[in-house]
Amino acid sequence: MRLAPTADEELFARTVRAVLERRCAPREVRAGFARGRWAELAEIGVTGLLVPEEHGGLGLGAGALVAVAEEAGRACAPEPVVEAAVAATLLARVDADGRAREWLRALAVGAAVPAVRLAGPGTAPVAHAAHANFVLVADGDTLYGRSAAEAYIHPAPGVDPGRGLAYVDMSMSPDGLLAVRQEQAVTRAARLGAIGAAADLLGAARAMLDLTVRHARQRHQFGRPIGSYQAVKHQLADVLSAVEFAHPVVLRAAYSHEHGRPSAGRDAAMAKVFASDAADLAARSCLQVHGAIGYTQECDLVLWLRRVWALSAAWGDAAHHRAAIAADLLGPAPAPPCP
């Protein structure tokens, strides 16, 4: 019995953190997606994290994605780290006259910038499509992929400018077709996306908490730091609790996914519920503790607030995943728990 990130995952996370601390300061986050940063993330293996080794990637799994996505969320990195992993797992399963292989190689070296939509209304904008050069879309169990140049992409407004939302019209023509009857692969990829987004949200929540604790220690009112008041302490204690209890849930989801446990779907859903709820609570409480300064564009908190407002609902919001869990748990044959 061992529930913890592996030493390799922790080492990898530290490497990613070092790069992002150098290349992804709040000023740079405000500037949005950066090709140079994507290339640097590619150099340490982030973009090809789940690309099979024979295509130039690291061939790692969900556990590694959790470690990396947490760092992306902590730094508020605008790059499509989770999407790259999701695209890799899907492309690794299809052939499509060598096109999939080319994209996998391009992902691994950071030449491909992916945007992915696996579910949801076809009319909704796609995250990262505004800065992607490659779009992957699942329509039911059918997979389409095109270079951005071949698709009609129109930027859409979004609460988080860093996400690069855009409307995508793939004109589902046969030349964009990658594979049919991929229901299982799409389901698994959506799970991976939910797990990655959950880890990202926890990283974002931790970053907001750190920022807010610093503020609460420095800001004085009535002659003492506001962080010495219980009304402030208890809010932040609840945020820490939500993040700490969500983390093992996310680790478990990655494990169940990698090991194909019967409960993998429910475990991934639970990870997203816990992470979305924890990040929403963090966003709400950290804004409150910051007070008026938190309600401005000049305070860095806004970067993570926007990320959480968007990501908490992406890859299935908490209500969507709760309903899925209820269907399993309260249905005729709930999956046996893991462990």
Added chain:
Amino acid sequence: MLAQVTDLIFSVTEEAFRREIRDWLARHVPSEPLPSMDTPDGFEAHRRWERHLYDARWAVVSWPAEYGGRGASLVEWLIFEEEYWRSGAPGRVSQNGIFLFAPAVFAYGTEEQKRRVLPPMAAGEEIWVQGWSEPEAGSDLAALRSRAVRDGRRGGWRLTGQKTWSSRGTYGHRMFGLFRTDARAERHHGLTYLMVDLAADGVTVRPIRQLGGEPGFAEVFLDDVFVPDADVLGEPGEGWRVAMSTTGDERGLSLRGPGRFLAAADRLVELYRRVSAGEEAGTDTPNAFRDAVVDAWMRAESYRLYTFRTVTRLGDGQRVGAQSSLNKVFWSELDLNLHATAQRLLGPWAETGGPWLDGYLFSLAGPIYAGTNEIQRNVIAERLLGLPKEPKGSNGEKGEKGEGR
């Protein structure tokens, strides 16, 4: 370096341990629930059950064999708890002794004290009672006033004062607690950890009826009660350190493992199914509580996962410390949530009573005992987040409490 991978599989030995306790419980758990342990008959019935557990070496699985345990690992102890509560076995009348007092005895007791105190505690022969709170010392435990004066002639201490909210005090035999042995010292200095025989001269116990109606705790009045030196745990004057050593490390883990909440969560899901199917009387709108049932079940599962995370940390040689406060807030609110949801599912039938109502009333105490959740949130904010303490004078220094029922 040895690559340690995430591994959510119980070992062959652990699975065998699970089968053994599951089989034993299936054969021995009473078919009818015992009367409340806070009634005279129920207290005795629960003691007999503890004796039964002890004879089969299931009472204190994690203790060394020489004191009646099996030297079980932390994971095996968690497995024991899961199986124990799943089987519907009786509550543990000896829990204050075996979970809250015994760790201090193991850490600070002399060999003679361990041999004298631990086996009868594990066998349910001596039920231990808490002696922490006083009328003027609740959350602020270091404000306690009950004092012990040196009796050099007889070789011991004479106690005078009053303890309150002493769980199991109504029928229990012996009390552990903190007493002020240095009248000049203040706050957490000059305190001594003592064991008190409740049958001794000068002890008066006044039972206190709880919300549910039974006297689950009591006031204990001490009027010049003699305690021999042999019943001092640790050094005189070091009582605070002795008491705190056992509240910090494994607070949540030892007092409330995930097993009991998992069992309650599974019963809640079963209740939902039965009410929805019209097989059990309850609300006519069970669908309205679908999310609440799912949330309560998920929180129980997450407490289990958090515990496995903690066990991994301990196995890696890390200490748990103030994280136990996160545990305590979480399990107490989880327990409340589970039972409140069940009560809502029962709808108009909830007020007619039964195990869910009993459990609900019990769970309402969770955020209060073992250190109130307000104190725990202060600990979390100050020790884990590094937020500043309140300036002195507004509430002085706080001492976290470890107390359970």
